Amino acid sequence: MTTEQLVQQIRKKQSFLCIGLDTDLEKIPPHLLNSDDPIFEFNKSIIDATHHLCVAYKPNTAFYEAYGIKGWKALKKTITYLNKNYPEIFTIADAKRGDIGNTSTRYAKAFFEDLHFDSVTVAPYMGKDSVEPFLSFNDKHTILLALTSNEGAFDYQTKKTENKELYKQVLQTAMTYTNAENLMFVVGATKAEYLTEIRKIVPDNFLLVPGVGAQGGSLEEVCKYGMNKDVGLLINSSRGIIYASQEKNFDKEAAKKAKELQLQMKSALIAM
Numbered sequence: 001m002t003t004e005q006l007v008q009q010i011r012k013k014q015s016f017l018c019i020g021l022d023t024d025l026e027k028i029p030p031h032l033l034n035s036d037d038p039i040f041e042f043n044k045s046i047i048d049a050t051h052h053l054c055v056a057y058k059p060n061t062a063f064y065e066a067y068g069i070k071g072w073k074a075l076k077k078t079i080t081y082l083n084k085n086y087p088e089i090f091t092i093a094d095a096k097r098g099d100i101g102n103t104s105t106r107y108a109k110a111f112f113e114d115l116h117f118d119s120v121t122v123a124p125y126m127g128k129d130s131v132e133p134f135l136s137f138n139d140k141h142t143i144l145l146a147l148t149s150n151e152g153a154f155d156y157q158t159k160k161t162e163n164k165e166l167y168k169q170v171l172q173t174a175m176t177y178t179n180a181e182n183l184m185f186v187v188g189a190t191k192a193e194y195l196t197e198i199r200k201i202v203p204d205n206f207l208l209v210p211g212v213g214a215q216g217g218s219l220e221e222v223c224k225y226g227m228n229k230d231v232g233l234l235i236n237s238s239r240g241i242i243y244a245s246q247e248k249n250f251d252k253e254a255a256k257k258a259k260e261l262q263l264q265m266k267s268a269l270i271a272m
């Protein structure tokens with residue numbers, strides 16, 4: 001999917017919501033555990049109930065890898081279901097990959113060519129030759145970790161080397177990479193106060209913003225400091241939406257939570 005197509009969807013749906021499919025067998029409604037593939041059944045119900053309220057889904061691969069081959073099969077069924085039934089939806093494999101060049105190429109092939117995701121999250125620590133293999137795929141997006149939502153972000157990401165914070169160096173250096181137009185960046189909603197500085201360095205790139213809902217980040221502040229002329233934000237909520245209820249109507253309860261966020265996003269778009 002191109003960035004233009006993503007922006008069109010945001011305008012059409014009046015939403016820049018990304019729903020995180022962090023599917024955990026210990027948290028899904030117990031009645032689903034009797035089915036052949038409870039992870040996929042849960043995801044399918046959530047997707048069918050919420051697709052009109054969001055523009056992206058983000059399965060975090062850890063939740064699938066944890067179940068071995070069964071988890072990978074459920075991930076493949078989920079992305080195939082999304083691409084077949086809702087091709088307008090932007091898909092993110094939250095896998096946080098990155099390695100020496102030839103290994104990164106295999107990761108990129110796995111997520112872009114085998115699984116057909118639109119994007120994958122990548123860790124910047126190994127530098128240019130670990131990131132550029134992901135960037136070389138047309139109409140695919142590499143979402144680089146810049147300033148993460150967790151407390152540990154302060155261990156390195158905000159520390160200064162050569163009088164500049166590491167997250168700023170990541171943003172600036174990454175923008176010099178070949179095919180940098182395919183870059184998006186992860187910035188935690190819990191770090192909204194940094195967004196003004198971040199937008200000075202990457203005014204045009206999309207930001208994937210996890211951390212509203214369960215982690216307590218403010219949607220209002222993220223919009224205030226992070227929006228650009230094309231909206232430029234994908235705001236993720238996982239647990240806050242998908243685990244709204246463990247009852248039979250869990251999908252409808254999830255949709256209610258997604259609707260609450262979509263309505264706030266609609267207001268932010270009107271105020272733009």
Ligand SMILES: O=c1ccn([C@@H]2O[C@H](COP(=O)(O)O)[C@@H](O)[C@H]2O)c(=O)[nH]1
Nearest residue numbers: 020060148149188210214215237238239
């Ligand atoms: O900085 C980061 C990067 C990734 N994540 C991931 O996003 C979701 C957030 O889930 P919630 O349940 O809405 O808290 C999860 O998959 C994280 O691994 C992040 O939170 N922060």
